[in-house]
Amino acid sequence: MTTTAPAFPTHPFPPDFVWGVATSSFQIEGATNKDGRGDSIWDSFCRLPGVIADGSDGSIACDHYHRLDEDLDLIAGLGVNAYRFSVSWPRVQPSGSGAWNEAGLAFYERLVDGLLARGIKPYLTLNHWDLPAALQTSGGWANRDTVHRFVDYAIGLNARLGDRVASIATHNEPWVVAFLGHESGIFAPGIKDRAVAAQVSHHLLLSHGLALQALRAQGCKASLGIVLNLAPVQAATTSAEDIEQAHLEDGRLLRWYMDPLFKGGYPQDVLDFLGEDGPRIEAGDMQQIALPMDFLGINYYSRSVVSAAGPWDAKTSGLELTEMGWEIYPEGLTQLLLRLHQDYAVPPLYITENGGAFKDSLVDGVVKDDDRTDYIAAHIAAVGAAMRQGVPMCGYMVWSLLDNFEWASGYEKRFGIVHVDYATQTRTPKDSAVWYRAFLRAQQLAHAPLNVALTEV
Numbered sequence: 511m512t513t514t515a516p517a518f519p520t521h522p523f524p525p526d527f528v529w530g531v532a533t534s535s536f537q538i539e540g541a542t543n544k545d546g547r548g549d550s551i552w553d554s555f556c557r558l559p560g561v562i563a564d565g566s567d568g569s570i571a572c573d574h575y576h577r578l579d580e581d582l583d584l585i586a587g588l589g590v591n592a593y594r595f596s597v598s599w600p601r602v603q604p605s606g607s608g609a610w611n612e613a614g615l616a617f618y619e620r621l622v623d624g625l626l627a628r629g630i631k632p633y634l635t636l637n638h639w640d641l642p643a644a645l646q647t648s649g650g651w652a653n654r655d656t657v658h659r660f661v662d663y664a665i666g667l668n669a670r671l672g673d674r675v676a677s678i679a680t681h682n683e684p685w686v687v688a689f690l691g692h693e694s695g696i697f698a699p700g701i702k703d704r705a706v707a708a709q710v711s712h713h714l715l716l717s718h719g720l721a722l723q724a725l726r727a728q729g730c731k732a733s734l735g736i737v738l739n740l741a742p743v744q745a746a747t748t749s750a751e752d753i754e755q756a757h758l759e760d761g762r763l764l765r766w767y768m769d770p771l772f773k774g775g776y777p778q779d780v781l782d783f784l785g786e787d788g789p790r791i792e793a794g795d796m797q798q799i800a801l802p803m804d805f806l807g808i809n810y811y812s813r814s815v816v817s818a819a820g821p822w823d824a825k826t827s828g829l830e831l832t833e834m835g836w837e838i839y840p841e842g843l844t845q846l847l848l849r850l851h852q853d854y855a856v857p858p859l860y861i862t863e864n865g866g867a868f869k870d871s872l873v874d875g876v877v878k879d880d881d882r883t884d885y886i887a888a889h890i891a892a893v894g895a896a897m898r899q900g901v902p903m904c905g906y907m908v909w910s911l912l913d914n915f916e917w918a919s920g921y922e923k924r925f926g927i928v929h930v931d932y933a934t935q936t937r938t939p940k941d942s943a944v945w946y947r948a949f950l951r952a953q954q955l956a957h958a959p960l961n962v963a964l965t966e967v
């Protein structure tokens with residue numbers, strides 16, 4: 511941890527580079543019973559005993575639903591040119607099919623128009639995990655019918671907002687929905703069944719492809735893509751067993767999503783591993799999934815180290831860890847980007863999430879989160895390193911704008927560059943936010959015509 515703010519990454523990012531902050535609906539909005547919103551699977555999941563570390567839920571969260579204007583001003587104050595957010599499907603279509611909820615649509619319309627009025631590009635995600643609970647009663651993502659409900663939802667939302675958003679991502683981190691939600695079961699809907707998880711991953715990808723096609727058929731002008739959580743997967747040792755296990759893990763985390771999206775098929779080694787638990791695939795599905803995208807979003811936090819002997823203990827690596835217990839490994843981001851560029855014909859890439867949970871304390875109105883600032887600075891530099899080697903990067907977004915509901919960890923882990931006092935809902939930009947704003951200002955000045963730069967000085 512440094513005691514002085516880290517120097518700004520020196521890579522010359524182009525003037526049109528997208529700099530943003532990211533959030534998601536369930537993690538910040540609260541107001542879960544307000545204005546006709548339906549339940550999501552995360553509302554139901556939070557009611558189960560023992561599944562959320564601090565027993566909390568999303569009913570209030572950051573109360574963003576009631577503090578929209580204040581939060582829009584906060585975002586604008588950071589000097590970013592983009593804001594990534596997700597739409598709560600049950601807020602705009604409470605049962606996940608049929609009737610739309612005007613109050614919910616109006617909320618997102620205010621959000622999008624408020625961003626545009628402040629000169630900030632809206633980056634919308636359709637599914638950041640809060641599936642309408644009504645759809646879960648008929649099987650949720652395991653039911654092929656949900657694919658078609660998702661396409662209808664995408665079309666409805668596009669009709670209302672598609673003319674004003676810069677980008678639409680279909681899904682955020684399908685691996686998390688499939689694996690954590692349906693195989694390990696530690697996330698909503700809490701199912702523990704490998705075959706169900708495989709089917710869910712296939713339906714998520716299929717719904718992505720079908721939504722892309724439907725939105726394009728509607729004349730949607732926003733750039734369209736998907737957001738994946740990816741990491742370089744490394745073997746814990748050079749033993750044949752660890753290397754083999756790491757290859758399989760790379761297959762399950764990265765190639766299971768990248769191969770169908772960019773190569774038209776699932777990796778054979780993972781299909782062999784799944785055997786009878788593999789997904790049911792209908793004729794035409796794989797072509798649909800592989801439709802060309804305008805962008806790919808990557809969420810990067812750490813590397814993944816794999817040992818055949820069982821779960822690997824990150825504490826043994828000697829690297830610094832975040833509060834999540836994740837290793838701080840910025841070079842892994844450069845490695846990952848180079849690998850994607852080399853192995854796949856990738857479209858323009860964004861880092862759609864990157865950041866860290868750290869132990870913050872608010873003292874005299876200040877949060878000295880040097881560890882978070884170091885983390886962000888090092889990862890921006892890692893993006894620059896990949897760009898110098900030819901990777902087509904076009905944006906970087908910090909996770910997250912605000913401290914928020916960190917899923918099964920509840921409110922105990924803080925990822926925000928803005929501190930939230932949950933008792934009073936007071937927002938306080940941390941030192942990392944001050945650093946990010948100064949870095950973005952320096953970027954702006956570096957690209958400003960000489961006379962403007964001189965006026966600014």
Ligand code: IFM
Nearest residue numbers: 534683809863909916925
């Ligand atoms: O908070 C999450 C986010 O919702 C998805 N990506 C990872 C973040 C940190 O765990």
